[in-house]
Ligand SMILES: Nc1nc2c(ncn2[C@@H]2O[C@H](COP(=O)(O)OP(=O)(O)OP(=O)(O)O)[C@@H](O)[C@H]2O)c(=O)[nH]1
């Protein structure tokens with residue numbers, strides 16, 4: 449029985465899990481994607497469309513779609529939603545002025561049928577910056593979330609601090625369910 453469970457678990461972890469990485473422009477989504485992939489900081493430009501990479505963390509394969517966050521692209525975001533297993537929402541923790549806009553976008557996103565069951569990992573990025581918002585301040589966003597499991601993880605995409613811990617939350621959740 450134990451062996452069967454172990455086999456089933458390994459099948460689960462070895463298949464690819466589709467993740468969408470969303471958030472407003474300049475939040476740090478592309479920097480996070482390539483920090484996961486290469487453990488380095490890449491030079492980025494605003495993403496016009498998307499980047500997709502496979503990230504493997506402790507045998508779990510994540511197919512991560514990093515979607516350009518500029519306002520002019522927001523009408524295309526829903527074209528990425530089908531088969532999404534979980535959502536990574538990236539926040540620029542210094543961008544207090546747009547926290548409300550982020551909450552509105554999150555609310556609209558979660559109204560989509562394709563994202564109905566997807567857990568949400570919120571990366572409170574740029575925690576290296578002075579005067580960045582705390583996790584408690586960022587919890588304001590979660591009033592847009594009704595039935596989805598969520599977790600807020602502080603991080604810095606430049607050093608990678610906090611990034612693996614965020615994905616581990618998702619892994620521990622999937623194991624528990
Ligand atoms: N200080 C600091 N800067 C960061 C951090 N993460 C990203 N940046 C910087 O923020 C800027 C925007 O990063 P991107 O990764 O291009 O942002 P994005 O969310 O992909 O933006 P769009 O593609 O326009 O949606 C870049 O100059 C990054 O170097 C961080 O943790 N700390």
Ligand SMILES: [Mg+2]
Nearest residue numbers: 477478494495
């Ligand atoms: Mg980008």
